[in-house]
Amino acid sequence: MKYQKRKKAIVLLADGTIFYGKAVAGKEGSAFGEVCFNTGMTGYQEIFTDPSYFGQIMVTTNAHIGNYGTSSEEIESEGIKIAGLICRNFSYNYSRPAADASLEDFLDKNNLLAISDVDTRALVNYIRENGAMNAVISTEVDNIDGLKKQLAEIPDMKGLELASKVSTKEPYFMGDANATYKISALDIGIKKNILRNLAKRDCYIKVFPHNASFEDMKAFEPDGYFISNGPGDPEPLTEAIETAKGIISSGAPLFGICLGHQVIARANGISTYKMHHGHRGINHPVKNLLTGKGEITSQNHGFAINREEAEAHSDIELTHVHLNDHTAAGIRMKNKPVFSVQYHPEASPGPHDAEYLFDQFISTVKANKLETA
Structure with missing residues (x-):
């Protein structure tokens, strides 16, 4: 892990609901897309590179993401396709003989914004009750009004050709x-x-x-x-x-x-x-x-x-x-x-x-x- 102060981050849903977390490895910025969740216990690298997830912010329900690293053999396309990642616990250290890089390095290489320390159980429950909707993950925690305006301009997935x-x-x-x-x-x-x-x-x-x-x-x-x-x-x-x-x-x-x-x-x-x-x-x-x-x-x-x-x-x-x-x-x-x-x-x-x-x-x-x- 690159030891540095991790920035505060938020998940802002289209209906105005906010969940709080921290940016992985101190990254900055914002990422927009439709928020969705995957219940798989393994396979995060294949999920992140699946073209079917293009334009979506992924919430992983498994509590630990990154613990077994990444492998160049386990990609489903050229590069990451999700728009952003939300997880509970992000593992900077990994343990698996077949891995050739950490998930942190893989995300850095693909310039993907990820946030952790989010109450993903509450977030997933909210999506299940209120439906998938557009969202933004961001380190601009003091610019809620600005993020809401930008989020309002993101097209809905319905009718979207991707x-x-x-x-x-x-x-x-x-x-x-x-x-x-x-x-x-x-x-x-x-x-x-x-x-x-x-x-x-x-x-x-x-x-x-x-x-x-x-x-x-x-x-x-x-x-x-x-x-x-x-x-x-x-x-x-x-x-x-x-x-x-x-x-x-x-x-x-x-x-x-x-x-x-x-x-x-x-x-x-x-x-x-x-x-x-x-x-x-x-x-x-x-x-x-x-x-x-x-x-x-x-x-x-x-x-x-x-x-x-x-x-x-x-x-x-x-x-x-x-x-x-x-x-x-x-x-x-x-x-x-x-x-x-x-x-x-x-x-x-x-x-x-x-x-x-x-x-x-x-x-x-x-x-x-x-x-x-």
Whole structure:
């Protein structure tokens, strides 16, 4: 730890509520975004680098953050994607053989403002009762009125298009060029571990920018298509929705995760909505309605698809439900090789109960390839 006096800091919510803390390592400044919380006990580095969290201030419910350091092998994108960090106890010292740096150094490298010594239990309870909202974390503790004015100008997450902020600018490849299957993936905030899971299943993946058309993705002559996770509201993603419609019409296999799941739903005319405070953690219970089995899943989303519309849709079958609040957690098309889930089967962090979905996708790709050969 860099021993220095730590500055007082605050969490100012959009409704005027204030929580108090201290800046990690004496950093100064302010960071704005929608405040949310993750209940995971581990995996903070993967969470901080997950593109789905872009524009959000993360509250970690685990009491100690930083105790096992960071590793260059445990990032889900290029750099930190959260807007700021709020925690209870920040560990400047770490203990783990696999770590190559402290969390403090990792945050410094990515120029991220973090505050600790906050009553995170009270803050999380407040979010659960009042809903996710915009917030600012700041060391400008004597400028409350000024911070309130700045906070009022931050756009709400509802209606906000963020995929373009985190998507690749140019197509790139992942995996072995001589692999059995070719997959075109639409990057609207993709995690590296999703690509790793596809690559280890004998896939060669071409990753396309968020605004790629179906024709762009089709030119790779893929055996299947994938639409990734990502941040923000799915409704403004008109280009991705049109691309999904093209893929669906082609009859090719399509798998979507998280934001990709919502895009596929909207491509089928199913609406989406902003949740009260979302699902973010690595222990969310989901029931597979096709098998009757339960799954413990990793989740990270603030929007969901309309379950009633999905169940009433003549071409859609509800395949998974979240057992805590009964929201739709998975769908498939009855007449097309298309399916999607609201959670993260690649985990990282989290359990591996849902990894079978990648195998299911590859089986669908294989079957379709044999049919069209």
